[in-house]
Amino acid sequence: MLTFKESCIGVMKLSKPPVNSLNLEYLTEFNIAIEKLENDKSCRGVIITSALPKIFSAGLDILEMYQPNTDRLRQFWTQVQQLWINLYGSQVATVAAINGHAPAGGCLVSLSCDYRIMAPNYTIGLNETQLGIVAPFWFSDTITNTIGFRKAERALQLGYMFTTDEAKACGLIDKIVPPDQIMAVAHEEMKKMFAVPDFARQITKNQCRKQFIDKLHAKRDADTDNFVNFITKDSIQKAMGKYLESLKKRKSG
Numbered sequence: 597m598l599t600f601k602e603s604c605i606g607v608m609k610l611s612k613p614p615v616n617s618l619n620l621e622y623l624t625e626f627n628i629a630i631e632k633l634e635n636d637k638s639c640r641g642v643i644i645t646s647a648l649p650k651i652f653s654a655g656l657d658i659l660e661m662y663q664p665n666t667d668r669l670r671q672f673w674t675q676v677q678q679l680w681i682n683l684y685g686s687q688v689a690t691v692a693a694i695n696g697h698a699p700a701g702g703c704l705v706s707l708s709c710d711y712r713i714m715a716p717n718y719t720i721g722l723n724e725t726q727l728g729i730v731a732p733f734w735f736s737d738t739i740t741n742t743i744g745f746r747k748a749e750r751a752l753q754l755g756y757m758f759t760t761d762e763a764k765a766c767g768l769i770d771k772i773v774p775p776d777q778i779m780a781v782a783h784e785e786m787k788k789m790f791a792v793p794d795f796a797r798q799i800t801k802n803q804c805r806k807q808f809i810d811k812l813h814a815k816r817d818a819d820t821d822n823f824v825n826f827i828t829k830d831s832i833q834k835a836m837g838k839y840l841e842s843l844k845k846r847k848s849g
């Protein structure tokens with residue numbers, strides 16, 4: 597993770613080649629970095645982007661969920677939950693500068709921000725059903741809060757990956773920006789949020805999002821149990837094995 601401050605804005609660049617997949621170690625690093633910025637009194641905003649060409653993030657590391665060690669799987673999911681709590685509940689203003697593909701967990705990271713700008717000709721969405729897995733309730737809440745119930749329900753069921761244009765049309769992202777302008781526009785959008793007094797913006801954000809974060813806090817242990825029980829089922833393991841194979845075939849084909 598490349599993290600630096602530009603005046604009162606923290607910039608986090610995901611940099612885990614080849615695809616910024618989020619494994620236990622990288623999720624832990626991500627959480628520590630965001631918590632550090634959150635606790636820095638001089639930091640008013642955070643921009644999340646990718647240091648890799650063409651990939652924002654491939655989402656959760658599938659290898660963490662395939663033939664897993666149960667203790668590690670629990671730690672992994674605890675860090676995934678924590679990342680969402682940290683980002684969705686962040687007091688600082690957040691902008692996702694999506695400069696590449698953003699499937700599944702990559703999409704969730706961006707949806708947890710306050711504003712999304714995206715470069716053209718990429719794809720974004722919660723594609724979990726395509727892997728034979730299920731987006732948990734707090735993934736569904738986050739996309740539903742962004743694009744509305746009907747569109748979210750349809751997209752979740754299909755595991756639909758939106759093109760940048762489709763994502764803009766349904767409100768999954770807010771703006772399409774050429775890749776060379778994406779950081780400049782992220783800063784412009786940040787300035788718009790800074791024009792509002794921080795406490796008013798923070799209380800308003802809290803009013804909108806707190807109920808959803810509280811819901812996960814209340815069900816956090818059960819959510820981890822559900823995840824571990826679900827992922828370790830034979831049928832789910834088979835489906836994930838097939839998906840990994842299909843990724844490799846697509847590469848060679």
Ligand SMILES: CCCCCCCCCCCC/C=C/CC(=O)SCCNC(=O)CCNC(=O)[C@H](O)C(C)(C)COP(=O)(O)OP(=O)(O)OC[C@H]1O[C@@H](n2cnc3c(N)ncnc32)[C@H](O)[C@@H]1OP(=O)(O)O
Pocket residue numbers: 614615617651653654655656657658659697699700701702723724727729730731732822823826827843844847
């Ligand atoms: C009662 C019922 C209760 C139910 C409770 C439910 C609870 C269960 C909840 C379970 C939810 C779990 C949530 C999961 C969310 C996720 O994030 S899952 C991850 C989904 N991600 C993807 O599907 C992305 C797959 N990757 C791609 O589409 C492409 O790789 C790419 C578009 C990102 C990049 O394409 P390209 O540039 O062509 O690179 P590739 O050659 O495809 O990949 C390079 C290399 O990386 C490996 N890889 C890709 N993605 C991942 C990944 N996510 N994890 C691990 N590894 C990945 C890929 O296999 C290649 O590896 P090799 O070089 O071949 O070794």
